[in-house]
Amino acid sequence: MQFNLKLFIRFFPQLLNGYFATLKYAGVGILLSLLFGLIIGVVLCMRIPVITFILKWYIDIFRETPLIVQMYLLYYGLPYMGILLSAPVAGMMAIILNESAFVAEIVRGGIESINPGQERAALSLGFGRVHLLIRILLPQALKSIYPSLTGQASYVLKDTSLLTLVTIVELTSVSRYLNSKYLIPGTAFIGSAIFYVVTFWVIQFVVYLLQRRQKWN
Amino acid sequence: MELSKHLITWRLLIVQGLPQTLKLALVSLALSFVVGVLLGVIRSRKWIIINQILGVYLGVIRGIPFLLLLLLIYFTTPIRDIFIASVVTLTVFNSSYISEIIAGGIDGLSQGQFKAGKSLGMNGIEVMCYVILPQVLNLTMPALLGQMVILIKGTATCSAIGYVEITRTGTVAMEAFGNPQIIYIYVMILYFVMCHALTVIGRKLEIKGKLKMIGKA
Numbered sequence: 409m410q411f412n413l414k415l416f417i418r419f420f421p422q423l424l425n426g427y428f429a430t431l432k433y434a435g436v437g438i439l440l441s442l443l444f445g446l447i448i449g450v451v452l453c454m455r456i457p458v459i460t461f462i463l464k465w466y467i468d469i470f471r472e473t474p475l476i477v478q479m480y481l482l483y484y485g486l487p488y489m490g491i492l493l494s495a496p497v498a499g500m501m502a503i504i505l506n507e508s509a510f511v512a513e514i515v516r517g518g519i520e521s522i523n524p525g526q527e528r529a530a531l532s533l534g535f536g537r538v539h540l541l542i543r544i545l546l547p548q549a550l551k552s553i554y555p556s557l558t559g560q561a562s563y564v565l566k567d568t569s570l571l572t573l574v575t576i577v578e579l580t581s582v583s584r585y586l587n588s589k590y591l592i593p594g595t596a597f598i599g600s601a602i603f604y605v606v607t608f609w610v611i612q613f614v615v616y617l618l619q620r621r622q623k624w625n
Numbered sequence: 626m627e628l629s630k631h632l633i634t635w636r637l638l639i640v641q642g643l644p645q646t647l648k649l650a651l652v653s654l655a656l657s658f659v660v661g662v663l664l665g666v667i668r669s670r671k672w673i674i675i676n677q678i679l680g681v682y683l684g685v686i687r688g689i690p691f692l693l694l695l696l697l698i699y700f701t702t703p704i705r706d707i708f709i710a711s712v713v714t715l716t717v718f719n720s721s722y723i724s725e726i727i728a729g730g731i732d733g734l735s736q737g738q739f740k741a742g743k744s745l746g747m748n749g750i751e752v753m754c755y756v757i758l759p760q761v762l763n764l765t766m767p768a769l770l771g772q773m774v775i776l777i778k779g780t781a782t783c784s785a786i787g788y789v790e791i792t793r794t795g796t797v798a799m800e801a802f803g804n805p806q807i808i809y810i811y812v813m814i815l816y817f818v819m820c821h822a823l824t825v826i827g828r829k830l831e832i833k834g835k836l837k838m839i840g841k842a
Contacts, residue, residue: 410701472774472820473813474781477792481813484799485806562688569690573785580693593700601689601697608688 415595419586426582427603433500433578434565440504441564442557445511450541452512453519463512470509476570478502483574499571507564514556518549551622558615562608569604579603626804634798634808638815642794649708649780649790653715654773660716661723666753668724669731686721691782694718699786711783719776726768730761764834770827774820781816791815 416423452463470478479502486493493501522545530540550557572581583600587593668679689697694717699710734757742752762769784793795812799805 468821468824469813469817472778472824473816474778474792476781476784477795477809477812477816480792480796481806481809485809488804488806566690569692570782572692580690580696583693584696587696587700593696597693597697597701601685601693604690604693605685605688609684612684 411594411598412592415590415592416599419595419599422582422586423579423599423603426577426579426600429577430565430568430579430603431607433496433503433568433571433576437500437503437507437564437568438561440500441507441511441560444504444508446515446546448508448512449515449519450546452516453541453545454537467509467513470506471513475502475506475567476573478506479570479574495575496571499574499576503564503567503571507560507567510560510563511557514553514560515546515549518553519545521552522548555615555619558611558618562611565607565611566604626802626807630802630804631807634795634802634811637794637798638791638811641789642791643815645788646777646780646790649711649715649783649788650777653712653719653780654776656712656716657719657723657776658769661720662727662758664720664724665727665731666758668728683721683724686717691718691779692785695782695786707783707786707788710786711780711788714783715776715779718779719772722772722775723769726765726772727761730765731757733764734760767827767831767834770823770830774823777816777819777823 448463448467452460452467454460479499482493482502483495483498486498519541526544526548527540530544535544568578569580571578572584579600583596586596590596664679664683668676670676686694691714695711695714698704698714698717699707702710702713704710704713738756738760739752742756747755780790781792784790784796787793789797791812795808799808802808
C-alpha cells in the first residue's frame, strides 16, 4: 500500500489528464468567483436597503454551511424544481456561489477599513456613490486585500476536489478510479496529492513575489 | 412530500445525524486544539531544524484538499475504522491551521512578557503556561472560533468515506423519500444554526476585545 514510483510513472498520463481538468475547473471557479465576489462586495457597500439585507443573508448562508451540502442541493435538488443542468455546471455553480460569498466578505472588509476621509473628500469633489466606490475605494481596498484574495484562489483549487462527489471527473476522481481498479491507494492518492501540493506552492510563491514587489514600491 | 415524511426526516436528522456530527466535531476539536497549540508553541520557538521540518509539513498538509487527505489516511494507513480515520484527518487538517494562529499570536506578544516571566523565577514551560498562552488564547479566540466553524463544515465531508452524520442521514432520507431540494435545505439549516451560533459569539468577542484594547470594558 506504499507509494510506488514505477506505478506512478505508469499512471502519470491519466493523473495528468485529471490534473488538467482540475486546473480548468479551478481557473473558471477563481475567475468567476472573484468577479461575482467583487460585484457583491461593492453592492453591499452601497447600502441599498433591501438588497443589502438579502446579500447579507446570502453571504451568511453560503459561508456557514458545508460546500458539499450546497453541491448536493444543487446537483440533486435543481432537477426536482424543473431546472436540468449538467453535473459540471451544477458543481461549479455551488463552488462559485460559495467562494463569491467569501470573496464578497473580504472585499466588504477591505472597503470598510479605508479611512472615511477618503469618502468625504471624494463626495466633496462631486463624486456619486457608484463612482466613489469603483474609482476611489475599491482600488485602495484591492491593494490591502489581494493577499487574502489569492489565498481564496488556493481554496478554490482545493474545493474542486469535492466535485468528484457529484460524478465529475477531475484529479481526485482519477485517483479514486485508479485505486478502485488496481488497488493502489498509496500511489494513486499520494500521486494526486503531489499535484495539488505543487500547485498550491506555486500559488503561494506567486503571492510571495507579489508581496515583495509591493514592499519595494 | 407529506407532513409525516417531513417529520420522519427531521427525526432522522436530529436523532441519528446530529449526535454523530457533534461527537465527531467535539472529539476532533479537543484533539486538534491540543495538537495545534503544541505545534504553535514549538513553531514560535524558532528552533532551526525543527522549524524547517514543521514548515514543510504544514505546507504539505495545507496544500492537500481535505477530501483527498481523508481518502489518503483512510486507505493508506492501517486505520480501518471510519470514525477514527475521520477524527485523525480532522485533527491533522485543523491543527495545522490552529498552530499558525497560535504561533502568530505568540509572535504578536511583546518580548517583555517572556522577560518579565523569567525575572519572576519561572522556567520556560511555566512562562508559556501561565503568562503567554492565556493572553494568546484570549487574543486569538475569534480566529479559533472561525476555525471551529471550518471544522464543523469539515465533518460533512467525512460522509464521503461512509461516516453516518447529518449529511449522510440526509442522503439516506433522500434515497427513501425523494425531494432532495427540501431535505438538503433541512441539512443546511442544521449546519447553519451550529456554525452561525459560533460566528455570532466570535463577533461579540471581537467587539469585546476591541473595547478592552481602548480601555472601555
